Amino acid sequence: MIRVDVVQGTKEWLDAKLGIPSASNFDRILTPKTMKVSSAMAGYCHELLAEKVLGHPLDDATSQFMQRGTLEEKAARAWYGLQQDVDVEEVGFLLRDDGRVGCSPDGLVGNDGGLEIKTPNAQTHVGYMLGEVKDKYTCQIQGGMWITEREWWDFVSYNPHLPSTIVRFHRDETFIKHLAIAMDQFLEYLLESQLKLQKLGLFEGERIPDLRIA
Secondary structure, three states: OEEEOOOOOOHHHHHHHOOOOEHHHHHHOEEOOOOEEOOOHHHHHHHHHHHHHHOOOOOOHHHHHHHOOHHHHHHHHHHHHHHHOOOEEOOOEEEOOOOOOEEOOOEEEOOOEEEEEEOOOHHHHHHHHOOOOHHHHHHHHHHHHHHHOOOEEEEEEOOOOOOOEEEEEEOOHHHHHHHHHHHHHHHHHHHHHHHHHHHOOOOOOOOOOOOOOO
16 A cells, blocks of 8 residues: 555645545446446546546535535544544555555554544434445445455544444455456556547647547
């Protein structure tokens, strides 16, 4: 695993992530219920390539990060540490050994655990309290365990007005195997697509051509 020591939400963090498939979007590569390649794979590939060409994210990722509630996330991390009697290590961007795939955990716990924190509105939080977590975050969390080689991952949903909840995910080798296979297909498609764009003069420093049909 490669560690990029940046602060999440900063320009340096965004630059480190640029054009790299990351765990929060792994469900656009693998469909968790069927464990087959997602129909959204091509669109995600095009998004990553567009970011690399333009040199910046397509959306306002910094604003999205801030909207998550940085102060509430800190409170959630502190609450979790007290509840579990553990120290949570904050990290930046973590990459697979080949540097082609990454994740940004909300924390690492000891030598074996990881942490994903959400600070949702009351309605969404109640859904998480009722168990509506597994299907939605399986790709992200199993992907985090895959990249970091961890054995378990705690999902924390924190709302200051309601009881907070913790859902523990354990490493699923079968799921990770399917994710790795889908990722290989995605990375191959990503590389083939980039080579096609290079033939059009992109990624070489030239002016981006106008590809619109006249």
